[in-house]
Amino acid sequence: MxxxxxxxxxxxxxxxxxxxxxxxxxxxxxxxxxxxxxxxxxxxxxxxxKIRGALNKLLSLAPEARSRGVVAASSGNHGQAVALLAQMLTVPAVLVLPQDAPAMKLEAVARRGARIVTYDPVRDDRDAITARIAAEAGLAVLPSSDDPxxxxxxxxxxxxxxxxxxxxxxxxxxxxxxxxxxxxxxxxxxxxxxxxxxxxxxxxxxxxxxxxxxxxxxxxxxxxxxxxxxxxxxxxxxxxxxxxxxxxxxxxxxxxxxxxxxxxxxxxxxxxxxxxxxxxxxxxxxxxxxxxxxxxxxxxxxxxxxxxxxxxxxxxxxxxxxxxxxxxxxx
The missing domain is CATH 3.40.50.1100 (Rossmann fold)
Incomplete structure (x- = not known):
């Protein structure tokens, strides 16, 4: 980079x-x-x-990939950013969030129409869950940080x-x-x-x-x-x-x-x-x-x-x- x-x-x-x-x-x-x-x-x-990186990644996707939708794992703030951008750009979105995320962050994601999948941060591998959803639904993964x-x-x-x-x-x-x-x-x-x-x-x-x-x-x-x-x-x-x-x-x-x-x-x-x-x-x-x-x-x-x-x-x-x-x- x-x-x-x-x-x-x-x-x-x-x-x-x-x-x-x-x-x-x-x-x-x-x-x-x-x-x-x-x-x-x-x-x-x-x-x-978080919206800065999420938007840069979303706009860099090919139009056909963007239209199929995205999935993202988040502790809350990245999820809120992706949910807002999906709403703004009419992109389907699935958010993988920890079940103990602050209520206001969960509510903000749900309010914008994204589908929420929760996981146990102690027992579950959120990246594995995200990869499975992406493969099953043909969605692009929108990382929160580990991506150039x-x-x-x-x-x-x-x-x-x-x-x-x-x-x-x-x-x-x-x-x-x-x-x-x-x-x-x-x-x-x-x-x-x-x-x-x-x-x-x-x-x-x-x-x-x-x-x-x-x-x-x-x-x-x-x-x-x-x-x-x-x-x-x-x-x-x-x-x-x-x-x-x-x-x-x-x-x-x-x-x-x-x-x-x-x-x-x-x-x-x-x-x-x-x-x-x-x-x-x-x-x-x-x-x-x-x-x-x-x-x-x-x-x-x-x-x-x-x-x-x-x-x-x-x-x-x-x-x-x-x-x-x-x-x-x-x-």
Missing amino acids: RIDDVRHAADRIAGRVVRTPVLRLPELDARLGATLHLKAELHQLTGAF VVAAGHGTVALELLAETGRLDRLVVPVGGGGLAAGCATVAKALYPGIEVVGVEPADGDDTARSLRAGHRVHVPAPTTLADGLRHQSPGRFTFEVNRKLVDRIETVSDDEIAAAMGALWTHGRLMAEPTGAVALAGVLARRPDARGLRVGVVVSGGNVDSEVFRRIVAPHVGEQEAWAVPGALR
């Missing part, structure tokens, strides 16, 4: 996705002694960056960010399947070879960190982290090869550190990030002296979280009064 692939993706999806804002939070900067540029993908269509076309679409996040900020000292991204990190690292290293690219994973879900230490892809037990979008058990084949060449290091964060980052985004910017969306900032906050004096890009990857769930998570970090200010929280 090259930066030109990401530029082609940007042209292909232009006008169909949101060019999300890059936000500055001066109080947070002062707290860190750094200059943060937050790429707010929680303001993207369907509330997360999907990863190129995700890389448009960094392309937009760096077009607005110019040179940064560091780019911090969450790592799940690795497509966002691979796409963003491809762009960042091509434009600014000296930039440091840091991936952040939950400590309970550190498959990429372990794989990089081992020098090959490893499998971890089913994670239970708050960051439901990062409960991967092994990095993707394609994305792992890109990330081990271009990502400088992987940091891991606890659920409490993720919750603290959600609280910081709410307190300083009234940004209601989902746990997965706050993971990159959690990595910065957990090692705050390491960012002092630097210009840092941080991808806030999504905001699909129920308001009452959000309130319960952030309350210990912002105080009850601030937590009750969350729109829609039960009182």
Whole structure:
């Protein structure tokens, strides 16, 4: 994958996705002694960056393949993106979702008319289920990350960010399947070879960190982290090869550190990030002296979280009064 692939993706999806804002939070900067540029993908269509890669892949399919329909496995956000695109482009869609996915994500997929097949994330192999459905129904598989076309679409996040900020000292991204990190690292290293690219994973879900230490892809037990979008058990084949060449290091964060980052985004910017969306900032906050004096890009990857769930998570970090200010929280 090259930066030109990401530029082609940007042209292909232009006008169909949101060019999300890059936000500055001066109080947070002062707290860190750094200059943060937050790429707010929680303001993207369907509330997360996933629509970028899904749309790039869907539009790259031959018309006859697209008309037959697609099947996709997802923890929720990719599923929402595929369901919306299928509705917009009149494409039949089947979504393979974990039975413990957040209710709001399941409801969003169902509302857009996609057929849902659920699986047990502990016992079932979702990729095998997806492959079986694709073979039986003649559907194209729409991967969430482990695909060069999907990863190129995700890389448009960094392309937009760096077009607005110019040179940064560091780019911090969450790592799940690795497509966002691979796409963003491809762009960042091509434009600014000296930039440091840091991936952040939950400590309970550190498959990429372990794989990089081992020098090959490893499998971890089913994670239970708050960051439901990062409960991967092994990095993707394609994305792992890109990330081990271009990502400088992987940091891991606890659920409490993720919750603290959600609280910081709410307190300083009234940004209601989902746990997965706050993971990159959690990595910065957990090692705050390491960012002092630097210009840092941080991808806030999504905001699909129920308001009452959000309130319960952030309350210990912002105080009850601030937590009750969350729109829609039960009182």
